[in-house]
Amino acid sequence: MHIDPIEQFQIKNLVPLANIGGHEIAFTNSAAYMFIIVILASALLIGATVRRALIPGRMQSLAEMTYEFVATTLRNSTGPEGMKFLPFIFTLFMFVLFANLIGLIPYTFTVTSQLIVTVILALLVFFIVVIYGFWKNGWRFVKLFVPKGVPVYFLPMIVPIEVMSFLTRPVSHSVRLFANMLAGHITLQVFAAFIIMLAGYGFLGWLGATLPFFMVVALSALEVLVAVVQAYVFAILACIYLNDAIHPGH
Amino acid sequence: MAAPTAHTEVPAGQSKFPPFQSAYYPSQFVWLTLTFVLLYVLMARVALPRIGSILAVRSKRIAEDIASAQHFKERSEAAQAAYEKALADARARAQSIANDMHERQAAAAEETNRRLEAELHERLAAAEKSIAATRAAAMGNVGAIAAEAASSIVERLIGKAPAAHEVAGALADAGKT
Structure with a gap:
């Protein structure tokens, strides 16, 4: 029996829709999971708050805690001026968080394990930072690349480094999330495959299969942590980049 | 076994690794944009x-x-303060009433004392007056008894009663010595 650890990332066209300039647009399993993310996130944040209870129930508490968590994170990184980005950061966090968590359920598809998805999200953050930075600060935005307190004769060296690090942000931002999700799911799949392979070898195989079984249990717990932490990291990095656009003078 | 059926769908020249299969990028872009905007609107508006x-x-x-x-705490504290003040006032009033009463009773007792004393004095004076009158009357009687006794003694001695004015003169002389 052979189990391909990559197969879980395979996109399948469910309903072909259109073909624009040689590019096929189809409703895919990935698209279906994106809609599931929207539905579940809305169920938590809209469905659970319908009653607007003064004393919240469990789900309303969860929704309120998520709101306050993201709001506090954003306020701590950008100050009160950044609060107008709360809907964006909140949507980003909820989208990535739900994508990561839904992907942990066996047989599901992990939207954030697709490089193109994390790249689009990271580029969205990048362009918002660039456009808002220039719109709000004008050319003072380029002060971002000139750290304060650096001697002038160092600037020819420092400025290109700063520009490079700024331009590579979307790469590190997107690859970090993508690689974490990909590696975690491959590891889980490989250890799960060991269980099935070993169980095929009779009694001793059954005994041996308990080892990867406990490994999978432990890794699943770790992956839940990774899913939440990576969503948080993605959101807080977006906050930190936004802070550069709001306060470019370091 | 090496080539599962899923991989046969991959177009020629495409990577075997699904995240790098660029044929799906347009679909991914379209649906991600749609769902992200949808989620953004739901979050931002609702x-x-x-x-x-x-x-x-x-x-x-x-x-x-x-x-x-x-x-409410302030009100209860105010009420307590008012209660304590009323209690202190009542205590002070009770004290002053007691003092008044005491003084008035002392004055009344003094008055009664004085009245009784005056009455007693009056009675004492009247008693002394009556004693003096009784004594004067008694002394008057003593002169008459002495004159009568002297006249009867003289009559026994000389056999003849002396004249009343002589007896009185002799008694007055005797009283002088």
Whole structure:
């Protein structure tokens, strides 16, 4: 029996829709999971708050805690001026968080394990930072690349480094999330495959299969942590980049 | 076994590794944009204002409750202060009433004492007067008895009663010595 650890990332066209300039647009399993993310996130944040209870129930508490968590994170990184980005950061966090968590359920598809998805999200953050930075600060935005307190004769060296690090942000931002999700799911799949392979070898195989079984249990717990932490990291990095656009003078 | 059926769908020249299969990028882009915007609208228009208002209403309610609790605490403290003041006033009044009463009774007792004393003095004086009168009357009687005794002694001696004025003169002489 052979189990391909990559197969879980395979996109399948469910309903072909259109073909624009040689590019096929189809409703895919990935698209279906994106809609599931929207539905579940809305169920938590809209469905659970319908009653607007003064004393919240469990789900309303969860929704309120998520709101306050993201709001506090954003306020701590950008100050009160950044609060107008709360809907964006909140949507980003909820989208990535739900994508990561839904992907942990066996047989599901992990939207954030697709490089193109994390790249689009990271580029969205990048362009918002660039456009808002220039719109709000004008050319003072380029002060971002000139750290304060650096001697002038160092600037020819420092400025290109700063520009490079700024331009590579979307790469590190997107690859970090993508690689974490990909590696975690491959590891889980490989250890799960060991269980099935070993169980095929009779009694001793059954005994041996308990080892990867406990490994999978432990890794699943770790992956839940990774899913939440990576969503948080993605959101807080977006906050930190936004802070550069709001306060470019370091 | 090496080539599962799923991989046969991959177009020629495409990577075997699904995240790098660029044929799906347009679909991914379209659906990600659609769902992300949808989620953004739902969050920005419905969820966040609602949760924000829930939190604002709750913190306002808590602040109001604390303020009214403070108000009630102040009122109860004021009531206690008023009660203690009333108690102190009543105690002071009771003290002054007791003092008044004491003084008035002392004055009344003194008055009674004085009245009784005066009455006693009066009676004493009357008694002394009557004693003096009785004594004067008794002394008058003593002269008459002496004159009668002297006249009867002289009559026995000389056999003849002396004249009354002589007896009185002799008695007056005797009283002088």
